[in-house]
Amino acid sequence: MATLDFSLKSDAAASAASVSPANYATTWLRVLHRVNPVLAWAGWLHVAMLLLALALLPFDHRLVTGLPVWIKPAKFALSGLLYLWTLGWLLADLPAAAQRSVRRISGGVALSMVVEMVCITTQAARGTTSHFNGATPLDGALFSLMGVFIMLNTVLTVWAVYLVWRHRPHGPAGYVWGVRLGLLLFLLGSLLGGMMIHLNQHTVGAPDGGPGLPGLGWSTRAGDLRTAHFLGLHSLQALPLLGWWMSRHLPRRAALLTWLGAAAYAGLVVLLFALALQGVPLLAVR
Numbered sequence: 001m002a003t004l005d006f007s008l009k010s011d012a013a014a015s016a017a018s019v020s021p022a023n024y025a026t027t028w029l030r031v032l033h034r035v036n037p038v039l040a041w042a043g044w045l046h047v048a049m050l051l052l053a054l055a056l057l058p059f060d061h062r063l064v065t066g067l068p069v070w071i072k073p074a075k076f077a078l079s080g081l082l083y084l085w086t087l088g089w090l091l092a093d094l095p096a097a098a099q100r101s102v103r104r105i106s107g108g109v110a111l112s113m114v115v116e117m118v119c120i121t122t123q124a125a126r127g128t129t130s131h132f133n134g135a136t137p138l139d140g141a142l143f144s145l146m147g148v149f150i151m152l153n154t155v156l157t158v159w160a161v162y163l164v165w166r167h168r169p170h171g172p173a174g175y176v177w178g179v180r181l182g183l184l185l186f187l188l189g190s191l192l193g194g195m196m197i198h199l200n201q202h203t204v205g206a207p208d209g210g211p212g213l214p215g216l217g218w219s220t221r222a223g224d225l226r227t228a229h230f231l232g233l234h235s236l237q238a239l240p241l242l243g244w245w246m247s248r249h250l251p252r253r254a255a256l257l258t259w260l261g262a263a264a265y266a267g268l269v270v271l272l273f274a275l276a277l278q279g280v281p282l283l284a285v286r
Helices: 006-017 021-035 037-056 071-091 096-126 137-166 173-199 226-233 235-249 251-277
Strands: none
Touching: 021 037, 021 071, 037 071, 037 096, 071 096, 071 137, 071 173, 071 235, 096 137, 137 173, 173 226, 173 235, 173 251, 226 235, 226 251, 235 251
16 A cells, blocks of 8 residues: 655645635545545445435434434444545555555444444344343344454554554654554543443433433433543544644644643543433533
8 A cells, every 4th residue: 555644745735725625625534545445435435324314314204212223324424434434544554564554444443334224224224222222132132243344443443552652653743642642542432332332321320211411412411421521532533633733833842732632622522421310411402
């Protein structure tokens, strides 16, 4: 696989940005397909799943845990898309010595995410929940299958964290630390999901399916572990962007400021997790 260093990515993006946002996006996707075709195509499959869910949403009025049945597939497709394309982009910055491992990680991650989306979409089509559902042998088998591939994805994330700390990604110091700390906090966010499996539900202090935030469904009357889980997972985008921005505007202090930003971000994840465990919602609506 051809690897791109940070400057080459930046130059391509800058050149496209000077023309139009559409050209910028086209160039970004072309580069992504060149450096990591597996995760790029897995991302496109998620785009198809997202469009399918959005197309069915206005016509299918069934509710699952109080939300329209196709909301969850749409949310997971969008989240999976961001994860796949971000991971492919970030791991391309590792040196050639790490790229063989990157290809193996990419294949496993792509398979894991596709299996999860197929299970979630199948259960939505059946009009039932995909997580914590053992009502029938089929429900239990699908949830168990998801658990196996979530575990595989977590192991592969540990491997990716090792790689970005063992091998220095290309780029300035702020960006490098953004990638390392972003992946580390992403792993933390993944592990927080284990508490939901332990409790066999998302909420603390009330059963799943009560009043929730519009679109998200996060409980407004009890603690909801999805809040900290969500924030932890999206550190994969937030911290590399923070490090990149710091490197461009405050290059001499970029590494330190990225560390401080990551510490604040981690503190917020821990705070939200602790509040959820105490049964406190992110936003209480009476």
